[in-house]
Amino acid sequence: MDEEVQLPVSEGSGGVLPTVSARALRGPAVRRLLALRREGKLTTGHVRMVGETFGVRERAVWRWLAAAEEDESVVPGEGTWYYGRFTVTSEVRALLGLWKGNVAAVHRELAARAARGEGERPPSIQTLHRAIRRDLSAGERAGLAGGEHAARKHDVFLARPRGWRNQVWEADHVQAPVLVDVGGTARRPWVTWFVDCATNTVMGVAVTPGCPSRESVLAALRAAVLRQEPFGPQSGLPEKVRVDRGKDFLSKTVVAAFGALVVEVEDLPAYTPHLKGTVEGLNRAVESMFLVAMPGFLRSQADALLACDFFETVTLTGARLYVFAVIEHANHRVRILGATAHPSASWVVQAAKNLVMDLEDADCRARFMIRDRDGKFPELFDAILKDAGIEVVLSGVRMPRMNSIMERWVQTCRRELLDRTLIWNQRHLLHTLREFESFYNEHRPHQGIANARPLHPLPAAINDPGQIARLDIRRRDRLGGTLHEYEHAA
Numbered sequence: 001m002d003e004e005v006q007l008p009v010s011e012g013s014g015g016v017l018p019t020v021s022a023r024a025l026r027g028p029a030v031r032r033l034l035a036l037r038r039e040g041k042l043t044t045g046h047v048r049m050v051g052e053t054f055g056v057r058e059r060a061v062w063r064w065l066a067a068a069e070e071d072e073s074v075v076p077g078e079g080t081w082y083y084g085r086f087t088v089t090s091e092v093r094a095l096l097g098l099w100k101g102n103v104a105a106v107h108r109e110l111a112a113r114a115a116r117g118e119g120e121r122p123p124s125i126q127t128l129h130r131a132i133r134r135d136l137s138a139g140e141r142a143g144l145a146g147g148e149h150a151a152r153k154h155d156v157f158l159a160r161p162r163g164w165r166n167q168v169w170e171a172d173h174v175q176a177p178v179l180v181d182v183g184g185t186a187r188r189p190w191v192t193w194f195v196d197c198a199t200n201t202v203m204g205v206a207v208t209p210g211c212p213s214r215e216s217v218l219a220a221l222r223a224a225v226l227r228q229e230p231f232g233p234q235s236g237l238p239e240k241v242r243v244d245r246g247k248d249f250l251s252k253t254v255v256a257a258f259g260a261l262v263v264e265v266e267d268l269p270a271y272t273p274h275l276k277g278t279v280e281g282l283n284r285a286v287e288s289m290f291l292v293a294m295p296g297f298l299r300s301q302a303d304a305l306l307a308c309d310f311f312e313t314v315t316l317t318g319a320r321l322y323v324f325a326v327i328e329h330a331n332h333r334v335r336i337l338g339a340t341a342h343p344s345a346s347w348v349v350q351a352a353k354n355l356v357m358d359l360e361d362a363d364c365r366a367r368f369m370i371r372d373r374d375g376k377f378p379e380l381f382d383a384i385l386k387d388a389g390i391e392v393v394l395s396g397v398r399m400p401r402m403n404s405i406m407e408r409w410v411q412t413c414r415r416e417l418l419d420r421t422l423i424w425n426q427r428h429l430l431h432t433l434r435e436f437e438s439f440y441n442e443h444r445p446h447q448g449i450a451n452a453r454p455l456h457p458l459p460a461a462i463n464d465p466g467q468i469a470r471l472d473i474r475r476r477d478r479l480g481g482t483l484h485e486y487e488h489a490a
Helices: 019-039 044-054 058-070 090-098 103-115 125-135 138-146 148-152 214-225 252-260 273-289 296-304 345-361 379-387 400-416 426-442 465-469
Strands: 168-175 180-182 185-187 190-196 202-208 240-243 264-267 305-314 320-328 334-340 368-371 391-394 473-478 483-488
Touching (some): 044 058, 090 125, 090 138, 138 148, 168 214, 168 273, 190 273, 202 214, 214 252, 305 400, 320 400, 320 426, 334 345, 334 426, 368 400, 379 391, 426 483
Parallel strands (some): 240 264, 368 391
Antiparallel strands (some): 168 190, 180 185, 190 202, 305 320, 473 483
C-alpha cells in the first residue's frame, strides 16, 4: 500500500486552512510531495489531499510541483511567489497596450523585470491569460490589441437585438447634398424614408423639393406598404414605427393612417438619435453615397456652377491673413480675389464687384455660386451677384462636401504652396498667390478635366517614335524652386 502523507487539516467546512496557516504550510507541503515524487511514492491521492487542504484544484498542485522542480527556491509560500488571486493591474494594462494584446510578450516582460529586481515574480502564463479574460471585457481586450476602432465593435451602446422582418420600422427626413433645378431655382431636396431595422432595407421613400410635410410622410408610407409597381418588391406592414417628435410624423393625418393599418407609433424622447440608430446611419450615408452611381450628374451642371471660400494663413510675425478665392466647376479655373487681415463687409463687397467684372470679361455664364454660411459674407455680397444673374446657394451646416471642389483646391494650395513657404507679410503673400494662380491655371494638369489645364487644352500627341526616343525636357522653377514647370524644348 502506498504511504499516506499526514498533513495538518484545518477545522471547518471543506478542510480549507486559514490564510496565515495556508501561506506558512504550502511550501513544506510542496517539498514533501516533491520528495515523494523523487522516491517514486507520489500518488494522485496525495495531490488530491493537498488540494483539498489548501482549497485548490489538483492541477494547481501539479503546477506547484512543476515550478518547484525547475527552481526549488521559489516553491509556493516562500520568497516572492504570488499568494491569492492574481488581478490585472495598471502595469499589466500598459504592457498589453504596448505589446498590442500579446499576453506572451507581456509575461516575458514581467519576468524580465522581476529578474532585474524591479517587481514581483509574475504568475504562470496560463494564470495571466485567465486573469485577463476575467478582468477585461472583450471590448477592452480588442482596444488594447487593435486600438479604439477595434474596441467600438464590441460597444453595446447603440446596439439592439436583431428582430424579424417588419417587426420595427424607423422613419426620418434628411436633406440630400445635391442641387436640383426647380423652376429655375436651385434647391436641395428632402428625402423621407422608412427603414426596416431587421434587414436594413429601405421600405419606402419620397423626395420633395421643399421642406418635408405630412404629405411627404404619407407618400413614403404608400411606397412602403403598397405591393404593385413601382413600389415593390419590399412592401409589408410593420408592427411598430419609431419616429422622433417631428410635427409631420405626429400630425393627426399621419397618426390616423398608422392607426388604420393597426401600426403602433413609438414617439421617441427628444434628443435621442441613438434610439433610432438604423435610420440615422442611413442619413449619414447619404452625404457620401447619394448619387454615387451617377458620375455625370455634376459634370453636366458644371458650366453653371461657381464656388468660393475663405481660408487663412499666418505670417512669420504671427499676423493672420484671410484669402478669398473663387473656382469654376467646369474647367477648375481659380481666381484669387485678394488677401486681407480684416475681411470687412466693404472689402468683401468690392471683391464681389471685381469678380462680376472679371466674369463678364471672360464671358463666363455661371448661374449659381456655392458658398458656406460664413459670417464674413454680407447680404450685399449676395445682392451684387443676384444683379449679375448669379444665385447664391448656401451649403449645409458642417457639410464641406457640398463645396468639395473648392475645399479640395484649398488643400492643394496649402500642401503645394503655403506649407512650403515662409510668408513675410501681406505683400509677399499676394505675390506668392499670384504666382501659384498662374501656375495652377496655365500649367498644372488636373485629373478632374482629363489632365488638361484650365486655360489651355491638352497638347498634341507625339506620334513620331523618333521624337519619343529623344525627348528634351526643360524645367522652369517658380518661387525659388517651390513650383516646377516642365515643357518640351523648342
